[in-house]
Amino acid sequence: MREVADDNETKEGEMDMSCVIHVGEFLGLCSEMIDKVDMSIEKKETTSEDIAEAMELPVETVEELASVCSLDSLKCPGESYLETKQVDLTVELPPGTEDLLTIVTRKRSIETRGLKRTCNSLSWELEHQHMSTIPNEDSLLTEPDVVLSVIFFHPLVKKSRAVIDKEVLILGRQSLTELRDKIMCVSDLSVAGEFSETPDHPQDNKAQDSFKSSFFYIENVFYNDMRHPLCRDLSVPIREWAKERRKGWPVKFYTKKMEDTTMNDLKIKLGKPYVYCHQGDCEHVLAFSDLRLLHADDCHDLSQYPLVTRKIHYQRVICRVCQLFTSKWVTEEDSHAPEEPCFFCDKCFRMLHYDENGCKIGQFKAYPFVDKGVFS
Numbered sequence: 506m507r508e509v510a511d512d513n514e515t516k517e518g519e520m521d522m523s524c525v526i527h528v529g530e531f532l533g534l535c536s537e538m539i540d541k542v543d544m545s546i547e548k549k550e551t552t553s554e555d556i557a558e559a560m561e562l563p564v565e566t567v568e569e570l571a572s573v574c575s576l577d578s579l580k581c582p583g584e585s586y587l588e589t590k591q592v593d594l595t596v597e598l599p600p601g602t603e604d605l606l607t608i609v610t611r612k613r614s615i616e617t618r619g620l621k622r623t624c625n626s627l628s629w630e631l632e633h634q635h636m637s638t639i640p641n642e643d644s645l646l647t648e649p650d651v652v653l654s655v656i657f658f659h660p661l662v663k664k665s666r667a668v669i670d671k672e673v674l675i676l677g678r679q680s681l682t683e684l685r686d687k688i689m690c691v692s693d694l695s696v697a698g699e700f701s702e703t704p705d706h707p708q709d710n711k712a713q714d715s716f717k718s719s720f721f722y723i724e725n726v727f728y729n730d731m732r733h734p735l736c737r738d739l740s741v742p743i744r745e746w747a748k749e750r751r752k753g754w755p756v757k758f759y760t761k762k763m764e765d766t767t768m769n770d771l772k773i774k775l776g777k778p779y780v781y782c783h784q785g786d787c788e789h790v791l792a793f794s795d796l797r798l799l800h801a802d803d804c805h806d807l808s809q810y811p812l813v814t815r816k817i818h819y820q821r822v823i824c825r826v827c828q829l830f831t832s833k834w835v836t837e838e839d840s841h842a843p844e845e846p847c848f849f850c851d852k853c854f855r856m857l858h859y860d861e862n863g864c865k866i867g868q869f870k871a872y873p874f875v876d877k878g879v880f881s
Contacts, residue, residue, distance in 0.1 A: 522776040529769035544649045548801035644807040651677035654795035671816035677769040687811045691875045692787045701871040719783035728763040821878040824850035839869035
């Protein structure tokens with residue numbers, strides 16, 4: 506399953522990475538080492554007998570532990586007769602507690618809780634969104650499978666730091682193209698061209714419709730998306746450059762089709778950065794953070810995978826004029842704008858740059874703008 510490197514040959518920077526793991530062999534090895542009952546993804550109720558067997562204790566001891574550790578044992582004999590009163594600290598404080606630091610802190614926390622959106626609640630909603638859907642029998646998972654956690658980083662630009670964009674769960678039986686289709690990037694939705702003379706011209710020709718080529722680079726293998734006739738191998742210039750400039754380089758590159766490769770076919774290192782490239786030069790760093798078995802508490806609806814469990818919330822780029830609506834246009838060399846580049850919503854852009862007949866006023870260049878906030 507693993508290609509274990511010699512300890513003396515471990516390079517600096519690889520301490521946080523695992524050895525090379527073949528995903529498909531991981532499932533086979535688990536099947537050999539784990540009982541079939543434990544491999545099952547069906548949820549079952551745990552009895553005292555099951556716990557006693559796992560802990561190698563008598564059933565009586567387990568039942569005694571359950572009784573001693575129950576919530577009822579936390580109450581005094583007279584507490585069950587006491588009346589409890591729910592106090593809204595945002596309305597009034599109990600008499601004599603105005604100076605208690607714990608009460609004041611609790612009150613402040615309750616008042617600000619509704620104003621702040623926490624990442625934890627968002628993550629829970631994303632990871633458990635499948636609970637509100639009823640899976641079809643055709644897409645219901647019944648056999649064991651592996652689950653990979655894939656972390657995507659925002660495309661790196663000069664002098665920028667790595668920022669996690671999203672985390673995705675994908676099954677071993679799924680193909681790389683399914684993972685590729687789950688990646689959303691503003692460069693795919695961008696529209697090429699300058700539209701200051703023709704702002705009403707249809708903007709249907711998006712970059713993803715014209716430039717469909719992409720690849721994953723994982724463990725010296727370029728997995729190219731060749732599903733469409735317009736697709737081409739983007740790794741050709743990279744491999745030719747390496748062949749010409751790095752003669753004697755011990756690394757040998759390989760190419761495979763993305764649509765013919767499942768996650769079970771991959772060899773990966775957990776924690777090692779890999780690359781997803783599209784639109785020619787838009788590169789996303791990704792890493793496999795976890796590899797485990799599918800368990801009873803996971804989503805069993807195949808149609809929900811790849812499943813986004815976490816994603817970053819981008820702040821909207823609002824209009825520079827109204828300071829209210831999301832920007833739809835960005836201008837350069839604009840005599841009407843206080844800064845360059847300047848962002849406008851559609852209404853403010855037209856009111857400021859065109860007269861009542863739709864004729865251009867002044868000199869400027871206008872480009873359609875896609876806000877990253879649309880993915881939040």
